[in-house]
Amino acid sequence: MSDLRAAALEWLAQDPDPDTRAELRAILDNDDREGLSARFGGRLEFGTAGLRGELGAGPNRMNRVTVMRAAAGLAKCLPRGGRVVVGFDARHGSQRFAHDTAAVLAGAGLRPQVFTHPIPTPVLAHFTRVFDDVVAGVMVTASHNPPRDNGYKVYWSDGAQIIPPTDAEISAAIDTIDRVDTLPLGSGWPTLDTTDLYLDAVASLDLGPPDPDLSIVYTPLHGVGRDTLISVFERAGFGAPIVVPEQADPDPDFPTVAFPNPEEPGALDLALGLAEARGADLVIANDPDADRCAVAVPHAGGWRVLTGDEVGGLLAEHILDHTTGSDRLVATTIVSSSLLRSIAAAHGVRHTETLTGFKWIMKAARPSDRLVFGYEEALGYSVGDDRGVLVNDKDGITAALTVATLAAHARRNGHTLLDLLDDQAHKYGLHTTTQLSIRATDPAQITTTMSRLRTKPPTRLGGRTVEEFDDLADGINGLPPTDGLRFRLSRRARVIIRPSGTEPKLKCYLETITPVHDDVTTTRAHAATDLNALRTDVAAMLSGAPPRSG
Structure with a gap:
């Protein structure tokens, strides 16, 4: 705990935000060990979706220090003098984070250009793509996450989100950033006031x-x-x-x-x-x-x-x-x-x-x-x-x-x-799909469940035989390896299970394909029954119970 207190005190010394400083000061004064651990026991990981998390103090939260470190790491991976378009939505902190990003980028020798008002994410993606001199785009948004969250998405010069290895290179560059209060900051960047x-x-x-x-x-x-x-x-x-x-x-x-x-x-x-x-x-x-x-x-x-x-x-x-x-x-x-x-x-x-x-x-x-x-x-x-x-x-x-x-x-x-x-x-044919999400209170539950299914995959689901089982971690059909499982079932059905990339839950994707010989309404009713049986068995499988539908 002394290490966490020391990290929190160092954070306090560099945090430019009075609100998160007050939050962290109260946690320290009250000896709130749980609150301290939640904020300093880990950190938000920068991946292909950038950053996303709950607002608050510390490296495991979205805040001005986290954003400035991300901007400084991104700047190290971009050519000096390149233009970076920065947009933001209307969430708590978004505009402030956008301007912090611009200040860090400008201080690093880049040319940020910031929208004057909240914009949709696809507008930022489009602007990143259409200008020849734009080397990257940053969108401050948490999309459809709960109100307490915010996030930070990075686009490359083609207007698409970053993929490996670019995300890993930016993440490694972020790790080299020490204190944000020592970063050179620019000011007076140009703006974009029209879409x-x-x-x-x-x-x-x-x-x-x-x-x-x-x-x-x-x-x-x-x-x-x-x-x-x-x-x-x-x-x-x-x-x-x-x-x-x-x-x-x-x-x-x-x-x-x-x-x-x-x-x-x-x-x-x-x-x-x-x-x-x-x-x-x-x-x-x-x-x-x-x-x-x-x-x-x-x-x-x-x-x-x-x-x-x-x-x-x-x-x-x-x-x-x-x-x-x-x-x-x-x-x-x-x-x-x-x-x-x-x-x-x-x-x-x-x-x-x-x-x-x-x-x-x-x-x-x-x-x-x-x-x-x-x-x-x-x-x-x-x-x-x-x-x-x-x-x-x-x-x-x-x-x-x-x-x-x-x-x-x-x-x-x-x-x-x-x-x-x-x-x-x-x-x-009638392609009927549905989803099932299982939220975990402990992220370790997700790892345990995926390991169990890899070791002992089911042989029947929804009254259908499991004919093929693919571990997507092995990489299939030329796809990069990913943490997921696919089950192909008799009578043209399919189940895919994977951990969510943004939330602590397992996501399951179910599909049945039913030929339509006459009345499509009747076929839909039969397909819905089949899909519900499949959903019931998948839910039971994730809980460790045997199939319920034969």
Whole structure:
């Protein structure tokens, strides 16, 4: 404990933030050993997603010292004189962290340029890509994490998130930084006060005409997407969406939702209620930094929220119907639905699967490929036209516009998005997916469970035989090794299990594929029963219990 106290005192001496100094002083004065250990017993690791964690004092929290050390490490890996674009969302501390980053970068001989106002993450990714002299981008955001969190994402000059070995090189450089109060700091950097380059690029996507009469309810979930999305829709020829008033303004406390994630139960309740009251045609939601997009449609007197895989399949077909060329590539992750493979084959284009995360999707193209669409089941989509994808990361604004364009196209032909889903089921088989997450109070539980499943994998799940078992840590089909397990089951089913990269939990991805011989509604009911049986057995397997469904 004396070592932790010494580390805390050293931290106090260099911390420029009066709030975290007061927090740490109180912990020391109260001899709060648990609080001290939580903050100084470890540190936030810099990886391919940058940094993300709870706000507070110490190396295991997001704070000004952590951010300044990260910026100094990043600066060591960049060419002197290069331009770095810095953006931030509306979370607690984001703007301060952005300006601390700029000060450190400027002091290290780089040329930071900081947005004057909160922006969506895809705007930062786009600006990083379009300027020849930009060597990196930094986005201060924790995306859809709880209000107490913040984070720090790094983009390279291609506008994509960093991947190994760049992340390890930056992490090693961060480790060489001593005290931040000795770092040279710059001032007076230029700013960016407009996002017109991004707005014009999105509005110019050539994927079909708009429908100004399409009625859309939209929620930014207290995030930063509203103004950007409304501007894009109006420039593209759509009417302005109806914004959920309680969630319209940026608010770092996210007061109307338990978790500011459109995938979470209840997160879309206000939007769905407003859509029902207004008789809307479509509901669209972004997460707080607007890099993800959720969709809901009218169904059987109520509303149905589409899964990320369903939206991914619909967008893929629409984009391939509106683009040309044998060099086109569509990409997704190994945990997303296998439907994309069938769609690509039907359109005569190449398809590939990557590890989880958009950083890998954006590296999937060969020199001869033109990536026109990439997606992951967690509501992330990168949309393009014949020019290729617009943003080299997931982009909830561009995805929202493309969903509206697709809905307009279906409406002109007397169809709905649900009709299009039924059409795909008839053509490719009904691909039904779901997820299961098991949160751990102790991260060691995750390691223990993964080790147990590697040593003794199941032979049956959901009444199906496990026909193949792949340990993704060995690297398969040319993919880099990763901590994950894949089970291929009889009658075209699949289960993948992996630890979350941002939270202490195991994530499971389940898929069944059912041929549609006649009525798709009946097939959906049977598929739901099969998927629930599979989900029940996977949950039992993770708890150490035997399968329950035969």
